[in-house]
Amino acid sequence: MRVKISIALPKELLGRLDRVDKNRSAMLERAARAYLAQLEGPARNRKDNEIIDRFAERLNREAMDTLEY
Numbered sequence: 001m002r003v004k005i006s007i008a009l010p011k012e013l014l015g016r017l018d019r020v021d022k023n024r025s026a027m028l029e030r031a032a033r034a035y036l037a038q039l040e041g042p043a044r045n046r047k048d049n050e051i052i053d054r055f056a057e058r059l060n061r062e063a064m065d066t067l068e069y
Contacts, residue, residue: 009017014024021027052059 017024017027
């Protein structure tokens, strides 16, 4: 579901956006998604590393068993 909003941007920035893409909504949506992914990436990686660390000993044993086989 899309929600209509109103924002104020500097004229210079609006001109730059328009040169890249005439569809301002699509451009700003892509920019917001990319920015959020950039912000959320490190937190997601930290969570993944915590899970891996929690099971590292068991995973390493399994890997060694496989290599010895």
